[in-house]
Amino acid sequence: MKPGMGRPFWLALAMVIALVAVGVLQSWNVALAILNLQLISAVMALGINIQWGYAGLFNFGIMGFTALGGLAAVLVAMPPVAEAWAAGGRGMATAAVTLAGTAAVIWALHRVVKVKALRRPAMALVFVVGLALTRSFYSPSVAAIEAVDSSVTGFLGGLGLPIMVSWLAGGALAAAVAWVIGRITLGLQSDYLAIATLGISAALVAVLRNEDWLARGVKNVTTLPRPVPYEQDLHGQDWFVDLSAQVGMDPSLLSGLVVKALYALLFGSVLLVLFWLSHRALHSPWGRMMRAIRDNRDAAEAMGKDVTRRHLQVFVLGSAVVGIAGAMLVTLNGQFTPASYAPFRYTFLIWVMVIVGGSGNNGGAILGGFLIWFLWVQAEAGGPWLMTLLTSGLQEGTSLRQHLLNVAPHMRQLVMGCILLMVLRLSPRGLLPEQSGKHNLAQRRNGTERS
Amino acid sequence: MKTNRPSMSWRPPWWIAVGMALGLVVLSAVSRDGGGVNLLNALVRFANFVVIPGISYGCQLALGALGVTLIYAVMRFSDFAHADTMAFGAMGVILVTRVLQGMGISAGPLPTALLALPFGILGAVILALVLDRTVYRFYRQQRAAPVTFVIASIGAMFVTNGLVRLIIGPGDQRFADGTRFIVRVQAFKEMTGLSEGLALRTTHVITLVVAVIVVLGLFFFLNRTPLGKAMRAYADNEDLALLSGINPERVALWTWIIAATLATIAGTLYGLDKSFKPFTYFQLLLPIFASAIVGGIGKPLGAIVGGFVVAFSEIAFTYPYRKILGYLGFEADGLVQLLSTDYKFAVCFIILVVVLIWRPRGIFQGRVI
Numbered sequence: 001m002k003p004g005m006g007r008p009f010w011l012a013l014a015m016v017i018a019l020v021a022v023g024v025l026q027s028w029n030v031a032l033a034i035l036n037l038q039l040i041s042a043v044m045a046l047g048i049n050i051q052w053g054y055a056g057l058f059n060f061g062i063m064g065f066t067a068l069g070g071l072a073a074v075l076v077a078m079p080p081v082a083e084a085w086a087a088g089g090r091g092m093a094t095a096a097v098t099l100a101g102t103a104a105v106i107w108a109l110h111r112v113v114k115v116k117a118l119r120r121p122a123m124a125l126v127f128v129v130g131l132a133l134t135r136s137f138y139s140p141s142v143a144a145i146e147a148v149d150s151s152v153t154g155f156l157g158g159l160g161l162p163i164m165v166s167w168l169a170g171g172a173l174a175a176a177v178a179w180v181i182g183r184i185t186l187g188l189q190s191d192y193l194a195i196a197t198l199g200i201s202a203a204l205v206a207v208l209r210n211e212d213w214l215a216r217g218v219k220n221v222t223t224l225p226r227p228v229p230y231e232q233d234l235h236g237q238d239w240f241v242d243l244s245a246q247v248g249m250d251p252s253l254l255s256g257l258v259v260k261a262l263y264a265l266l267f268g269s270v271l272l273v274l275f276w277l278s279h280r281a282l283h284s285p286w287g288r289m290m291r292a293i294r295d296n297r298d299a300a301e302a303m304g305k306d307v308t309r310r311h312l313q314v315f316v317l318g319s320a321v322v323g324i325a326g327a328m329l330v331t332l333n334g335q336f337t338p339a340s341y342a343p344f345r346y347t348f349l350i351w352v353m354v355i356v357g358g359s360g361n362n363g364g365a366i367l368g369g370f371l372i373w374f375l376w377v378q379a380e381a382g383g384p385w386l387m388t389l390l391t392s393g394l395q396e397g398t399s400l401r402q403h404l405l406n407v408a409p410h411m412r413q414l415v416m417g418c419i420l421l422m423v424l425r426l427s428p429r430g431l432l433p434e435q436s437g438k439h440n441l442a443q444r445r446n447g448t449e450r451s
Numbered sequence: 452m453k454t455n456r457p458s459m460s461w462r463p464p465w466w467i468a469v470g471m472a473l474g475l476v477v478l479s480a481v482s483r484d485g486g487g488v489n490l491l492n493a494l495v496r497f498a499n500f501v502v503i504p505g506i507s508y509g510c511q512l513a514l515g516a517l518g519v520t521l522i523y524a525v526m527r528f529s530d531f532a533h534a535d536t537m538a539f540g541a542m543g544v545i546l547v548t549r550v551l552q553g554m555g556i557s558a559g560p561l562p563t564a565l566l567a568l569p570f571g572i573l574g575a576v577i578l579a580l581v582l583d584r585t586v587y588r589f590y591r592q593q594r595a596a597p598v599t600f601v602i603a604s605i606g607a608m609f610v611t612n613g614l615v616r617l618i619i620g621p622g623d624q625r626f627a628d629g630t631r632f633i634v635r636v637q638a639f640k641e642m643t644g645l646s647e648g649l650a651l652r653t654t655h656v657i658t659l660v661v662a663v664i665v666v667l668g669l670f671f672f673l674n675r676t677p678l679g680k681a682m683r684a685y686a687d688n689e690d691l692a693l694l695s696g697i698n699p700e701r702v703a704l705w706t707w708i709i710a711a712t713l714a715t716i717a718g719t720l721y722g723l724d725k726s727f728k729p730f731t732y733f734q735l736l737l738p739i740f741a742s743a744i745v746g747g748i749g750k751p752l753g754a755i756v757g758g759f760v761v762a763f764s765e766i767a768f769t770y771p772y773r774k775i776l777g778y779l780g781f782e783a784d785g786l787v788q789l790l791s792t793d794y795k796f797a798v799c800f801i802i803l804v805v806v807l808i809w810r811p812r813g814i815f816q817g818r819v820i
Binding site: 191199425 | 468528529585586589597598599601602603605606607608609610611612613614616617618620621730733734736737740741744785791793794796797799800801803804807808811
């Protein structure tokens with residue numbers, strides 16, 4: 001059965017109704033908070049859909065690119081720390097130059113020296129010496145930078161630009177890193193690529209956690225500027241107090257809602273632009289070429305398509321979208337906390353969104369982002385509620401009941417797993433399956449859908 | 452990179468250089484005051500902080516990687532749920548251990564967990580078989596693409612992880628009991644008169660002994676029993692194996708049973724050695740995959756060697772060598788640590804990438820995915 005236009009419409013309507021229900025039953029504050037993260041999740045899912053849905057690339061490194069986006073937010077929006085630059089800027093620059101020099105010399109040795117027996121020891125020697133030299137500049141500068149008022153700064157700071165710039169910068173940073181990673185790993189086939197990117201993301205987050213001079217590591221950067229006004233600034237102003245009197249709401253409550261709604265507007269417009277771009281890309285000759293490569297790599301290669309380059313291209317594009325989402329996430333939170341990047345939340349949950357929504361279908365990915373985030377949040381709240389109901393037969397204060405109530409929020413992992421498995425089984429191509437001219441090709445890749 | 456070079460040829464200059472450097476180090480140590488004692492101290496310290504933990508961690512990774520590699524060989528997908536299966540099995544062991552401790556049953560100097568191990572294995576096997584019946588079998592019969600299996604295994608990972616967190620909670624659990632040390636640092640110092648001590652913990656010895664027994668048993672099973680041979684035949688050539696009357700369902704059933712058993716043992720040994728925490732177990736996924744791939748995925752022997760390569764690299768790259776170098780006559784200012792301990796995942800990943808680029812099929816020429 002080929003789903004018509006009805007299905008996306010009804011599913012989107014159901015999502016809106018669910019959000020309104022949260023607004024009415026719980027609070028509009030909660031509903032808007034969910035909406036903001038839904039929008040960001042949808043952007044992430046869109047990025048992964050570009051990689052997986054268009055090109056069949058298995059990227060399990062989403063967490064790393066999200067974190068890079070967050071790093072960009074810090075590096076762009078925080079004011080520069082002049083003392084730290086004075087203390088260690090020169091040393092850091094020297095270290096960077098030495099490192100680049102070492103890499104260049106190794107590359108040159110690799111190219112120039114033809115005698116194999118000489119080449120490896122020479123390269124190893126240059127590597128060790130270069131690394132030692134770099135470290136001799138690097139370690140003292142790190143110590144100097146981190147010593148600068150370490151409870152407040154202790155890092156180099158950023159550029160002091162408006163934080164909205166960082167959304168673009170986050171995309172650019174993620175794209176640059178994705179290019180390097182892609183050059184290394186894209187020769188690998190599906191499973192290997194997944195494991196390699198999983199490893200890369202863990203390594204990236206480890207770097208962000210430990211390099212305090214860069215973005216304070218686990219000490220977190222908490223005072224990021226905002227693209228929208230602060231609540232207290234709003235309800236200090238007369239027109240706002242008048243407005244809230246007219247609406248009949250407490251100014252402090254209304255200001256929270258307005259701020260969240262402004263965020264939602266910003267994120268929503270980014271999502272719309274990205275959706276429009278990726279929609280156009282998918283239905284262009286480029287998009288058809290990507291799907292051709294995905295569905296039959298050998299045939300596409302025989303037709304003269306440079307598969308490796310196209311894969312690299314799509315890997316960079318998708319990662320850039322994830323990087324944008326990462327920067328938006330940090331903007332929303334107002335803080336950068338490297339310790340909070342966990343693969344479950346930032347890699348596998350996004351995958352559930354793409355698979356459940358419908359890989360290869362941009363609308364599907366966005367729907368998946370909305371739906372899965374909604375369920376993820378509501379399952380955390382619903383778990384304890386359900387558990388209270390289930391354990392109401394048990395005596396008050398028994399240790400079993402207490403334990404069950406304590407662990408109930410973790411029910412959401414179970415719920416997500418069950419949803420993923422059920423969608424994969426009953427509707428393997430997702431809730432909004434890919435729609436392409438050659439229907440059967442997509443079916444052959446994703447298994448047949450039972451109707 | 453698509454270079455498929457023949458096996459590495461021997462390169463004499465490389466090894467001669469390393470040998471000479473080591474010889475110089477030994478000479479410089481022996482020629483100082485205190486002479487050989489300093490060398491012994493350095494060796495003992497190295498054994499205590501690098502070799503013994505490395506062997507123990509290597510055994511645990513090898514057992515985990517064996518499960519991954521078996522599942523890959525037979526079912527042709529990377530099981531992302533394997534680390535959580537380890538956690539599930541270890542959780543069963545912990546729960547039964549608590550019950551046994553409550554009943555006053557213990558294994559004397561050995562940890563009670565060893566008595567509880569069969570129950571944990573049973574739990575993990577039941578979970579694996581339920582997941583196989585409800586999830587994987589459907590795709591096997593459909594002959595679905597490997598990526599579908601991988602995505603299904605992510606679903607299984609969520610479910611298993613959720614179950615573990617629901618049943619035992621996300622917190623830290625310590626369940627090692629019995630005698631903690633076989634040789635204590637103080638006793639070793641008194642015995643030998645060296646200034647460095649060597650501690651031999653019970654868990655290290657148990658890990659090694661159990662791992663050796665399990666691996667020997669596994670290789671006997673794979674090489675000598677009809678079922679093991681059927682499994683290897685199926686892994687080598689599915690169609691040919693089906694033609695010769697091997698029942699694929701039976702092979703799959705036993706693969707899951709063995710993989711779950713290995714996972715539980717690995718998880719229990721890791722938990723005894725360190726401690727049990729669901730998130731830590733989830734993080735083991737990466738080193739386990741790295742071990743299986745470094746050794747050559749689909750090759751049991753490769754998984755074992757890979758486990759040790761990964762374990763020793765992780766520890767050797769993150770250990771501060773200052774004191775050891777001090778004994779050898781090189782006074783250093785810093786810790787002489789190649790990488791901070793938090794970078795152990797990075798080490799894993801670097802090994803993985805290096806192997807994948809220069810030797811994409813791993814040390815033992817496993818499958819190309």
